[in-house]
Amino acid sequence: MGKTFSKPEALSDAHTHYCPGCTHGIAHRLVAEVIDELGIRGRTVGIAPVGCAVMAYNYFSCDFQEAAHGRAPAMATGMKRVRPDLMVFTYQGDGDLASIGMGEIVHAANRGEKFTTIFINNAIYGMTGGQMAPTTMPGQRATTAPAGRDVEQTGMPIRMCELLSSLATPGYIARQALLRPKYINKAKKSIKQAFEYQMAHKCFTFVELVSTCPTNWGMTPLDSLKWAEDTLLPYYPLGEFKKPE
Amino acid sequence: MQKEVMFAGFGGQGILLSAKLLAYAAMKQGSQVMWIPSYGPEMRGGTAYCTVVVSDRLIGSPIIKNPAHLVAMNRPSLEKFAQVVKPNGVVMINSSLIPVRTNRDDVQELIVPANEIAVSLGSVKCANIVAVSAFAAKSGMVDVDILRECIKSEFASKAKLIPLNMKAFDEGLKIAAAS
Amino acid sequence: MAKVLMKGNEAIGEAAIRAGCLNYFAYPITPQSEVAEYLSKRLPEVNGVFVQGESEVAVGYMIFGAAACGERVMTTSSSPGVSLMSEAISYIAGARCPAVFVNIVRGGPGLGGILPSQGDYFQATKGGGHGDYHMLVMAPDGVQEAVEMTMKAFPLAEKYRGPVMILGDGLIGQMMEPVEFPDDLYVEPTNKDDWATNGMERRGSSTKNIVKSLYLDPATLNNHNLLLKSQYEQMKREEVRFESYNTDTDYELLIVSYGTMSRVCKTAIDNLKAEGLEIGMVRPQTLFPFPEKAIHDAAAKESCKHVVSIEMSMGQMVEDVERSVKGKKEVTWFGQCGGEVPTPEAVMEHIQTLLNQNQ
Numbered sequence: 001m002g003k004t005f006s007k008p009e010a011l012s013d014a015h016t017h018y019c020p021g022c023t024h025g026i027a028h029r030l031v032a033e034v035i036d037e038l039g040i041r042g043r044t045v046g047i048a049p050v051g052c053a054v055m056a057y058n059y060f061s062c063d064f065q066e067a068a069h070g071r072a073p074a075m076a077t078g079m080k081r082v083r084p085d086l087m088v089f090t091y092q093g094d095g096d097l098a099s100i101g102m103g104e105i106v107h108a109a110n111r112g113e114k115f116t117t118i119f120i121n122n123a124i125y126g127m128t129g130g131q132m133a134p135t136t137m138p139g140q141r142a143t144t145a146p147a148g149r150d151v152e153q154t155g156m157p158i159r160m161c162e163l164l165s166s167l168a169t170p171g172y173i174a175r176q177a178l179l180r181p182k183y184i185n186k187a188k189k190s191i192k193q194a195f196e197y198q199m200a201h202k203c204f205t206f207v208e209l210v211s212t213c214p215t216n217w218g219m220t221p222l223d224s225l226k227w228a229e230d231t232l233l234p235y236y237p238l239g240e241f242k243k244p245e
Numbered sequence: 246m247q248k249e250v251m252f253a254g255f256g257g258q259g260i261l262l263s264a265k266l267l268a269y270a271a272m273k274q275g276s277q278v279m280w281i282p283s284y285g286p287e288m289r290g291g292t293a294y295c296t297v298v299v300s301d302r303l304i305g306s307p308i309i310k311n312p313a314h315l316v317a318m319n320r321p322s323l324e325k326f327a328q329v330v331k332p333n334g335v336v337m338i339n340s341s342l343i344p345v346r347t348n349r350d351d352v353q354e355l356i357v358p359a360n361e362i363a364v365s366l367g368s369v370k371c372a373n374i375v376a377v378s379a380f381a382a383k384s385g386m387v388d389v390d391i392l393r394e395c396i397k398s399e400f401a402s403k404a405k406l407i408p409l410n411m412k413a414f415d416e417g418l419k420i421a422a423a424s
Numbered sequence: 425m426a427k428v429l430m431k432g433n434e435a436i437g438e439a440a441i442r443a444g445c446l447n448y449f450a451y452p453i454t455p456q457s458e459v460a461e462y463l464s465k466r467l468p469e470v471n472g473v474f475v476q477g478e479s480e481v482a483v484g485y486m487i488f489g490a491a492a493c494g495e496r497v498m499t500t501s502s503s504p505g506v507s508l509m510s511e512a513i514s515y516i517a518g519a520r521c522p523a524v525f526v527n528i529v530r531g532g533p534g535l536g537g538i539l540p541s542q543g544d545y546f547q548a549t550k551g552g553g554h555g556d557y558h559m560l561v562m563a564p565d566g567v568q569e570a571v572e573m574t575m576k577a578f579p580l581a582e583k584y585r586g587p588v589m590i591l592g593d594g595l596i597g598q599m600m601e602p603v604e605f606p607d608d609l610y611v612e613p614t615n616k617d618d619w620a621t622n623g624m625e626r627r628g629s630s631t632k633n634i635v636k637s638l639y640l641d642p643a644t645l646n647n648h649n650l651l652l653k654s655q656y657e658q659m660k661r662e663e664v665r666f667e668s669y670n671t672d673t674d675y676e677l678l679i680v681s682y683g684t685m686s687r688v689c690k691t692a693i694d695n696l697k698a699e700g701l702e703i704g705m706v707r708p709q710t711l712f713p714f715p716e717k718a719i720h721d722a723a724a725k726e727s728c729k730h731v732v733s734i735e736m737s738m739g740q741m742v743e744d745v746e747r748s749v750k751g752k753k754e755v756t757w758f759g760q761c762g763g764e765v766p767t768p769e770a771v772m773e774h775i776q777t778l779l780n781q782n783q
Contacts, residue, residue: 041624042623042624042625042626043623043624043625043626044623045493045621045623047489048636054638055638057634057636060632061632062624062632063621063622063623063624063632063633063634064621064632064633064634064635064636065488065489065492065519065621065634065635065636066519066634066635066636066637066638067485067488067515068485068511068512068515071481071482071484071485071488071512072485073482074477074481074482074483074484074485074486074488074489075485075486075488075489075492076489077475077477077482077485077486077489078447078449078485078486078487078488078489078490078491078492078493078497079489079490079492079493079621081447081449081473081475081486081490082447082473082490082493082495082497083493083495083622083623085623086493086622086623103478103479103481103482104478104481104482104485107477107478107482111475265429265600268429268600269429272427272429272602277602278429278601278602279566279599279600279601280429280599280600280601281595281598281599282598282599303690304687305687305688305689305690305691305694305768306687306688306690306691306692306767306768307595307599307684307687307688307765308688308765308766308767308768310767310768310769
């Protein structure tokens with residue numbers, strides 16, 4: 001009997017440092033599978049963020065750069081402009097992308113830069129230890145919002161897909177989730193679609209993945225999945241928000 | 246030997262261009278040259294001034310407190326800069342817009358009704374060419390034949406403006422010769 | 425090639441192209457916007473890349489991304505913009521990527537002014553961003569030297585795999601002088617396959633390259649810093665450039681001055697010479713590495729009574745001059761800020777005062 005399941009080539013043999021129950025591993029695997037399926041590992045460059053995925057360069061087996069907090073889209077711009085033949089993806093969390101890197105992502109999307117952004121939204125700062133993110137839900141506790149997010153003081157959570165979809169520049173903008181197998185299958189389709197558009201030099205491509213953070217949410221992995229489905233998905237609806245003509 | 250000239254006037258009078266033409270001519274004749282603009286935040290209507298330094302050796306300071314000569318295209322420029330010109334310098338006064346004089350007896354005033362001449366030739370816009378040619382002829386700072394060629398090549402992409410500017414150039418020479 | 429009359433800013437843009445840099449990212453700021461304007465027109469003619477970024481912060485990382493791919497890349501800015509880019513410069517130095525930064529300095533701090541200044545000396549030579557790093561910093565005194573330094577900056581950035589800065593000032597950017605672009609300054613880009621993230625396919629390798637500045641292990645980070653330090657030491661041995669002016673005389677006083685200010689000083693020295701007074705000058709062309717030995721030796725000359733650092737800043741380079749002179753002679757500062765460049769007359773007057781005090 002032949003092998004029916006194996007690790008994608010685009011993933012390295014390194015053990016990740018992610019917490020038990022974290023969905024980063026799933027996101028990494030989906031991206032790696034797409035890279036394998038498209039046969040592009042030799043011309044792919046990933047950009048690691050600052051955040052939990054800061055060491056993603058150890059987990060993928062393609063070229064990698066490491067950005068400063070929030071600046072991955074600017075780096076990707078520099079790369080794609082000088083080497084349009086490279087396949088470039090940024091892998092960013094919600095603090096990185098929607099807070100400190102808001103300017104970079106919006107302008108890269110608006111210039112229609114031909115790279116792919118994988119946006120991990122788990123509604124909290126992970127690596128720095130559970131502080132409030134721009135995507136933290138109203139009332140959700142965080143170490144910098146001990147009584148829960150007060151929207152009078154901090155505003156409402158930012159919905160990146162909706163925000164980026166409002167730009168007039170064509171793009172591929174989708175939100176999927178890593179909470180159940182059925183969502184994960186769709187997530188992979190969106191990631192593949194994004195990479196395919198990039199390969200065709202079509203448009204800016206952006207896939208948000210609603211994820212969990214059991215450690216900083218203070219929940220078990222199972223409770224995290226349920227909480228995310230009950231609380232995050234109603235506010236962050238899944239689907240393709242924008243497709244190029 | 247180093248000589249400096251300051252061109253000054255309103256923004257829009259072609260101050261920077263006439264200075265640039267003079268600098269081109271100096272370069273073409275093999276001199277060392279430096280063109281130093283003043284620059285400010287305003288895009289329009291401010292006072293524009295610009296200094297051109299021409300020398301037979303390496304030019305030192307770009308900061309010129311006392312230029313050898315002055316080309317004043319409007320009254321505020323003359324009032325501001327006439328007193329800093331070195332003795333024996335040429336002070337070109339655009340008499341179309343400047344009713345006053347330097348009140349100095351140690352400089353050579355060159356009175357040029359540049360705007361009136363330019364209007365009579367067909368466009369006030371060539372007043373700066375009248376001025377730069379009159380000044381160059383009077384001061385001897387650059388070779389006027391080289392300057393003429395520089396003006397032609399400056400307007401090469403707008404060839405229909407060349408005859409007008411050549412006429413302006415010749416009028417400038419005449420005024421200088423008559424002064 | 426015949427000389428052409430060009431503004432410093434435009435000449436720097438053209439020099440980059442002649443040096444084989446076809447990638448330029450920038451954000452507009454006075455007094456250097458002409459570089460961007462010039463290159464936005466010129467780069468498409470040579471199939472180059474021109475991007476106007478959304479901020480200097482972003483531009484810094486566009487430079488980083490492009491440099492990490494192994495391509496020659498440049499940006500230009502002015503003081504407040506360079507402050508914003510300093511984050512990226514620190515990352516670029518940490519990640520060891522070659523890139524060229526041009527700072528056409530204006531007055532500060534804060535928004536300051538838009539007129540020429542040398543107030544960014546500390547920022548350029550002592551870091552600017554966080555962490556233990558240096559840039560190789562060259563300071564031109566005119567348009568021709570700005571061209572030559574820009575062309576030399578790319579191979580130097582590759583030699584040391586780090587950021588190189590051209591530190592000009594508003595006057596050098598704005599003024600026009602006749603220039604030529606020496607073809608012999610063009611140097612073929614180095615092969616960067618051993619580190620650049622240019623794609624495994626491109627370099628025919630099955631090993632990934634990683635460009636990063638993160639070293640969580642303290643011993644590894646220490647070693648990384650030691651490696652950077654050894655490069656700065658190598659720069660000190662191999663890249664110091666300076667010009668000596670009127671130093672073959674028995675000068676009574678030594679000026680140390682750079683950039684636009686040094687040209688003012690040359691005129692002052694010439695004028696004083698005509699009056700029978702000999703003044704020497706050392707003009708650093710590299711600010712990092714600093715010509716410590718040249719200044720030390722010039723100050724040690726017996727006839728020299730005093731050393732003065734003349735700057736368009738409030739006494740920044742004077743610290744390096746003091747460090748070089750090592751207490752052998754008295755070192756003082758003279759200068760002016762805010763765009764009022766000291767005139768040759770002011771310099772001459774100050775020198776007379778100093779010499780009278782030393783009688």
